Amino acid sequence: MHDFAVIGLGAIGGATAAELVRRGHSVVGFDRYTPPHTMGSAHSDTRMIREAWYRGSPYMPLVRDAWRRWADLERTSGRTLLRTAGALMMGPEDGRVFAGTPLRDAARPDTGDILLSVGEVVERFPWLRPDPGTVTIYEPGAAVLSLEACLEATLEAAEGAEVADLRFDEPAIEWSASASGIRVRTERGEYRARRLAIAAGAWTPQLLPGLSLPLEVERTVQYWFEPAGAHSGVLAEGPAWVWELEREGTWYGFPPSARGLKAGMHFQAGRGTDVERVDREVGAPETEDLRRLFARYAPGVAGALAHASVCLYTNTPDEDFILDRHPEHSRVAIFAGGSGHAFKFAPTLGSLMADLLTDEPPSRDLPRFSIDRFG
Template sequence: MAPDYDVIIAGLGAMGSAAAYHLAKTGRHVLGLDRFEPPHQFGSSHGLTRIIREAYFEHPLYVPLVQRAYELWADLEKQSGQKLLLQTSGLMLGRPDGVLVRGARRSAEEHHLKHRVLSCDDMRREFPMFQLPPDMVAVWEPRAGILFPEAAIRTHIASARAHGAELVINSPVEKWEPETGGVRVHAASGVYTARQILLSPGAWMTSLAPDLKLPLAVERQVLCWFQPRSEPGLFSPQRCPIFICEHQPGRFFYGFPDLGDGVKIGVHHEGAMASPDRLDRQVKDRETEIALSLLRQFLPRAAGPVRSAMVCMYTNTPDEHFLLDWHPHSPQVLIASPCSGHGFKFSPVIGELAASLLSGARSPFDLSLFRLDKHLGT
């Protein structure tokens, strides 16, 4: 008997919804399953905004991928009529020998990206909302900006459905089993068969690949919005870039201009480890105070009252790179998450790549950073 579908997608967040769109667009018969109703506030792709940037400090191999992502975001905006990306430019702030500045400069120089290195005095003149110590510099890049994650996922889902994808919400995948010619997938809504499956469940990855014993860690991530204390015009998106600041060696926070909800701040990779099904979603006063203390130090005019706060999740690999690779024991299974807290901007290109790989094509990009085997047995 022929399988019910060509591809089943387990998880319709950032990566899964994009993959559903790209697979359906090429004529594949697609079933997508999600434990909630995306976009939702129970995973890693909510909170109104996400950063997109080109001079990628994590590794130069990400640059061609994010450049393709820019093209795909523009295509999705054009075909949907939705505003998904706002260009603001971006600042990577830190000491010249720090991970952030050194990495951003390396990517910019290797890929000949337009950028400028600004001294503390330059920053005072051009971006007076920041207050940097004299030993800090900034790498400015013009193409950085803001993505709107809920709108992006909603648009990918609507576009996938428009191309014939069947997407079932509130139906968590419970397990999958390899069988001759494909996979059998057990979900809350029923049992389905397909030639292939894409696993993109984010924080729930270990429950769908328990045999691999992947060393993934789910991290609680707090997001805060603050009312500027003074000169609110400085924090408009026309004047204030997105930014990441390495305020101490290996310690980062990031932020966004005020889009009407306040200046948004997140402290990067300092959250408690958590379970996705038992995540503490209550933001504590001490957590907003940590963010506020960073604002007082580096953006004092933004350090006003807390307007709102929420919790999301990172799902981290040990080296904080992505996973995009075939299951080592089941060649009909492609794994396309997690993304270690910096993946949303790549979702259209990861979705396109997943669709291409599932169709038997080879990747035009170097995906060696995302191989599964380096994490097996660790």
């Protein structure tokens, strides 16, 4: 019997397995595919890690802890995982982007963040064209995580240990918990462990049908364009942006990588779907919608479309994560509801999952992540 079973070896489950192994426990882990893969939430080149978004919120210590853990993994793995590029938060002062980030906190002089007027944005980043009244916080220290390298380094750290048995392309079909431990049934066999972590991303409802968690799976598209125009040379230096617009929704962009200039919509209505029936094709009209945003707000920088890919958010109603014990089975810990912002926290969330599973007092206060907050 293994000490722990982990279902889902994506961003958070992979980090949970790696942390349990690091603490000396034996782990059997399962994924329905071989991460990094393109079917869930963790793929497509890059993720942002930044503080300004979380300043003044309980996420702040988590983001700092995660940043330190990514830097440690970068050192031990010998891979490049983090690149400082800076990031902009933009939008109306009373909009959704700034809802959790009081401007007075984000723009305090001791933070290192810089509040920019529209004119100052254009002066520093001449390819951007904000509407009058747009508020901007520039966080020069924000970084871009190389997603696939992060996942590979995490799983390699776990797999390198003899106590790890990570089983890819082996979906868990069902699990049960009893006084004697956990059983996980897959297409290939049955496995036993003392305790279980479930971190199945957009597939969570399939593994927890009795809980009726209020999770909404959302289809999002990431686009890569060839960098074009007079600014293509400096675009790569950054910054990334998350930019709320009055009518169109909230869009984001990343400094170009080898795959191109990545952009997409962050908040946008009407994208609810189901992991089994999600449309994984990207249509010309939706690509044109994004092109219109570039034409209006960052003209001339997006050249030919190089690639597009569908990615999934799994949202809770309040956009805070679920990280808690199963209400009926104390041997089972659950992570769910990444809500479009969990990747940066992965090593910290993996460590918090390991705390729950090993009955360590949690190293952080977690009330915001409890399952029972939904009633």
